[in-house]
Amino acid sequence: MKKTIFSTSRYRQFKSKLFFYAVCTFCGITMIPLFLILWELVKKGYKQFNLSLFTEVSPSSMDAMLAKISDEAIPGGILNGLTGTLLILLLAMIIAIPVGILTGIYLAENQKKTFTKLIRSLSDLLQGIPSIVIGIIVYVWVVKPMHSYSALAGSIALAIMMLPMIIRSTEESIKMLPTSLKEAGLALGGSYTSVVLQILVPSAFGGLFTGSLLAVSRVMGETAPLLVTVLGASTVNWHITEPTSAISLLIWEFYNDPNLAPLVWSSSLLLLLVVLGINIFAKSIAKKWKIQ
Amino acid sequence: MKDKIFKSILFIASCLILVLTAGVIYALVTQSISAFSAFGLFNFISSTNWDSVNNDFGALPFITGTLITALLALFFCIPFSLSIALFNGEYFKQTKIATIVSSIVDLLAGIPSIVFGLWGFYVLRPILIDMGVSAQGFGVLLASIVLAIMIIPYASSLSTEFISMVPNELKEAAYSLGATKMEVIKTVSLPVSLSGIFAAYILALGRALGETMAVTMLIGNTNNIPTHISDTGNTMASIIANQFGEADGLKLSSLMAIGLLLFLITATINFIAKYILKLVNK
Numbered sequence: 001m002k003k004t005i006f007s008t009s010r011y012r013q014f015k016s017k018l019f020f021y022a023v024c025t026f027c028g029i030t031m032i033p034l035f036l037i038l039w040e041l042v043k044k045g046y047k048q049f050n051l052s053l054f055t056e057v058s059p060s061s062m063d064a065m066l067a068k069i070s071d072e073a074i075p076g077g078i079l080n081g082l083t084g085t086l087l088i089l090l091l092a093m094i095i096a097i098p099v100g101i102l103t104g105i106y107l108a109e110n111q112k113k114t115f116t117k118l119i120r121s122l123s124d125l126l127q128g129i130p131s132i133v134i135g136i137i138v139y140v141w142v143v144k145p146m147h148s149y150s151a152l153a154g155s156i157a158l159a160i161m162m163l164p165m166i167i168r169s170t171e172e173s174i175k176m177l178p179t180s181l182k183e184a185g186l187a188l189g190g191s192y193t194s195v196v197l198q199i200l201v202p203s204a205f206g207g208l209f210t211g212s213l214l215a216v217s218r219v220m221g222e223t224a225p226l227l228v229t230v231l232g233a234s235t236v237n238w239h240i241t242e243p244t245s246a247i248s249l250l251i252w253e254f255y256n257d258p259n260l261a262p263l264v265w266s267s268s269l270l271l272l273l274v275v276l277g278i279n280i281f282a283k284s285i286a287k288k289w290k291i292q
Numbered sequence: 293m294k295d296k297i298f299k300s301i302l303f304i305a306s307c308l309i310l311v312l313t314a315g316v317i318y319a320l321v322t323q324s325i326s327a328f329s330a331f332g333l334f335n336f337i338s339s340t341n342w343d344s345v346n347n348d349f350g351a352l353p354f355i356t357g358t359l360i361t362a363l364l365a366l367f368f369c370i371p372f373s374l375s376i377a378l379f380n381g382e383y384f385k386q387t388k389i390a391t392i393v394s395s396i397v398d399l400l401a402g403i404p405s406i407v408f409g410l411w412g413f414y415v416l417r418p419i420l421i422d423m424g425v426s427a428q429g430f431g432v433l434l435a436s437i438v439l440a441i442m443i444i445p446y447a448s449s450l451s452t453e454f455i456s457m458v459p460n461e462l463k464e465a466a467y468s469l470g471a472t473k474m475e476v477i478k479t480v481s482l483p484v485s486l487s488g489i490f491a492a493y494i495l496a497l498g499r500a501l502g503e504t505m506a507v508t509m510l511i512g513n514t515n516n517i518p519t520h521i522s523d524t525g526n527t528m529a530s531i532i533a534n535q536f537g538e539a540d541g542l543k544l545s546s547l548m549a550i551g552l553l554l555f556l557i558t559a560t561i562n563f564i565a566k567y568i569l570k571l572v573n574k
Contacts, residue, residue: 137319
């Protein structure tokens with residue numbers, strides 16, 4: 001073979017090095033957006049990030065405009081959004097966690113059945129549905145028959161989004177338990193129910209807990225499905241059958257109203273900190289309890 | 293007796309998933325029937341009209357808008373997510389720095405869509421205006437850049453898994469023949485894990501297709517077919533988010549029909565990805 005400069009070992013090593021640096025560069029660039037986003041939110045949001053953010057409801061566009069004209073900080077906070085998000089998330093957890101865990105146990109316990117495979121694929125299918133489509137489906141199911149937007153409708157939408165994640169994490173963490181654990185329970189004369197509830201579930205608790213927590217953090221910032229199900233409200237509302245606000249909905253409102261725009265940063269900062277906080281917390285638990 | 297009750301509770305919970313899925317499809321189909329019967333299925337898909345005054349609706353601009361933004365986002369995300377996969381799965385496999393990189397990428401996946409939208413609007417849009425892409429900055433390009441950042445975590449985590457699963461013997465055989473690191477990656481690691489990586493990108497595409505808030509805030513929301521990357525447009529998800537609140541009658545049904553189409557597209561994409569993964573795992 002004719003030896004050219006392109007086939008020398010030196011050139012090939014050089015090319016390999018170059019490729020390595022390119023990989024590192026691209027990898028480094030990908031790390032940047034997270035910090036840029038955090039920096040942008042902190043830079044613009046810290047001024048409004050005060051006590052009134054947590055204790056006052058969102059201001060009307062008029063109040064904000066008057067404050068802007070007289071060069072004062074915009075009054076008000078996102079109390080109505082905080083309580084709304086709390087209410088919707090709590091309801092969604094009450095709906096999704098029991099069903100998700102029970103289904104996960106069923107799938108882990110009946111791995112060979114055709115029905116199990118069907119349910120598993122359907123759960124995958126549900127996970128793939130875009131959030132806005134889930135929103136309009138719940139609109140048809142709940143909002144339309146009740147003739148009113150409601151916190152309940154929003155929580156059903158979020159529960160549907162949480163379900164597949166909870167099912168998957170439950171199934172995986174129960175599957176990972178050694179069979180001997182279950183056999184020992186049965187050999188001691190434990191009934192199937194008590195083996196599952198007193199041995200399998202407590203042993204897999206870490207997995208169930210982190211799975212549910214991650215599911216909550218995933219749906220916490222969802223906006224699209226809430227837009228068509230809970231609508232938003234300007235006051236604090238604890239009734240599950242009435243329109244409610246949520247942090248993400250308030251961000252959307254602030255974004256669309258130039259007078260309220262300064263508030264968008266502090267509320268986004270709060271939302272992002274809570275979501276990332278839950279995320280990191282859940283993952284650190286997973287690491288501590290050695291679960292995937 | 294107690295066991296029987298408990299087992300049936302587990303079974304009923306699983307059946308709920310079945311009912312839920314059936315309910316999803318039933319709701320979408322029954323709600324969109326009047327749009328399909330008014331315009332005809334083929335006409336609805338191929339018509340470019342979106343006219344609230346004359347009640348004449350078609351989905352073509354939104355279908356093309358969705359496909360263009362999602363595919364462009366996928367295209368943008370490939371070099372970055374592939375680099376992360378090689379970094380974590382090949383160069384720095386099972387080291388501390390790989391864990392740090394993958395946790396940061398994971399956190400990126402946790403950022404709510406609406407925050408991405410805000411960032412795109414206030415930070416990236418001025419940059420695009422300065423670069424002279426378009427006067428307002430809104431459009432397909434802006435939306436797909438932000439979408440690309442959003443789907444990088446999904447594409448990279450699965451790709452990393454497949455690249456790190458490539459057997460060491462294969463790589464060592466190539467090294468012993470005198471191959472450089474890059475040549476090993478090019479001729480062994482990537483070809484061996486190719487179908488898995490392909491599936492990862494298809495799953496990421498599925499996410500990009502259904503993304504709503506960020507796209508709604510950035511694409512410009514005009515009902516035309518984008519012909520250039522600086523054009524504004526609308527995606528299926530963004531038209532629903534924008535117009536659902538004030539819609540009724542035939543328009544509501546048309547939006548539902550778009551929802552049904554979006555559901556079918558994402559379901560097909562996800563099914564293809566899962567099918568490839570199944571083949572890979574065999």
